[in-house]
Amino acid sequence: MLIDGQPADRIPVSDRGLQYGDGLFETIAVTDGEPRLWEAHMERLTQGEVRLGFPLQDKSLLLAEARELISDTKRGVLKLLLTRGSGGRGYRAPHDATPRRILTLHPWPDYPDAWFTAGIRLRVCETRIGRSRVLAGLKHLNRLEQVLARNEWDDPEIAEGLMLDENDLVVEGTQSNLFMLSEGCLSTPDLTDCGVAGVMRRLVLELANQLGIETVTKKLTLQEFKTGDALFITNSIMGICPVSELEERRFSVESIPERLVLSVQKQAFGKV
């Protein structure tokens, strides 16, 4: 674990990340000592810095620190947490804020192989996502809605929960983005009003376009989403993971274009 480049595992109570969730994070796949999709993660982090009014971090310093931490890691998960640092009077941020960089390394999650071959069960969460345009798209530290949604179920047979917003629109999974394939067209919920604009979501859209697969970003109700020929979820660690079951509907895993899955695996994890 590195805090501002130094080995450490504690932060001051005054840190605004703790006090207000005033910060951002990135969850980055590591293979063979390298952070994957680094540029895309840094672009999203920069968007967050701009939107929250943080001074911009030197991304080459972040990369050097990341490499120091993960140099011996064959396969793992790097979590990069950036808070606004300490200080300020109440909610008001200090003008001269010095953000705090926290890098932690975690084991690769033991997702069952069957998730990727047979697909996962997806449930619909009762916890809604509040629509908050100013925070939409960002991977910020205000994640109580996701915590409450994930705590709704214990059944290990259910891999992920789908979250709706307060207007009954499909947004995302608790820790993933959602895609629907319908008559060859790939759709994913519009995230203008809420939700995390995942790095893997972006990669999937880009690669689908390159492969000539039509893509659409739009408002989707749960009923529309369930009419898909195939559904899948994405995040930076899973890549693409097919959905086999959502409420009363069953979905065919085979309808997901293999060339898209392989292309994503290659770009995201270096698998050939």
Place this chain on the structure above:
Amino acid sequence: MLIDGQPADRIPVSDRGLQYGDGLFETIAVTDGEPRLWEAHMERLTQGEVRLGFPLQDKSLLLAEARELISDTKRGVLKLLLTRGSGGRGYRAPHDATPRRILTLHPWPDYPDAWFTAGIRLRVCETRIGRSRVLAGLKHLNRLEQVLARNEWDDPEIAEGLMLDENDLVVEGTQSNLFMLSEGCLSTPDLTDCGVAGVMRRLVLELANQLGIETVTKKLTLQEFKTGDALFITNSIMGICPVSELEERRFSVESIPERLVLSVQKQAFGKV
């Protein structure tokens, strides 16, 4: 500063308060070595514990720790922060979570006397509050919207910002609740969908009722709110603070019933 009853000023990076804003807080006025409105603060904290699924803390232990910290304090602000503690896999909380209690003591803010005699200027923030019923009312650690709203202005002549929700309804100030007096009736925004149910807000409603002042909790648009004969803001440290100006409208400070202000001061701060 006390963490779990011990003098300390750092928490583990693994704390879910930092990772996800998975926690609650209370900002408590201290006078003559005593926390004020302790029971009301503990009732709200308990509601938060129940809603977030925390094991309930022993409130007498919290009181003992608070008293230890503030025993020599003539006048100050006690911040009590309660996180879910460390652990869990991702957003999912551990079944055996051990919440972390963080008590910090801060100086009384130097609010100008004129705020209370002549009233404050209130502005309307651009940052909206997302409607999220599952979190509504709680004083939780997901406060990025308030941080962004408070960062909208620098002018020290403006004391507070009014926040609207995504449906254009008045919710609260960045760090206060809002009240409108109109033809002798005291109205405050309904907080079913979002906002913090302030301890001082509750006290003001209770005391107004005791004094025979009609009170209403309802949905309020900005236009309606501006039609008030008088406006004021409340929080646990300020008590009642009158508003003299909101956009093009000027408000009379004298219309706020003195018996209500005195009654609140006595209950909240022991002033007679």
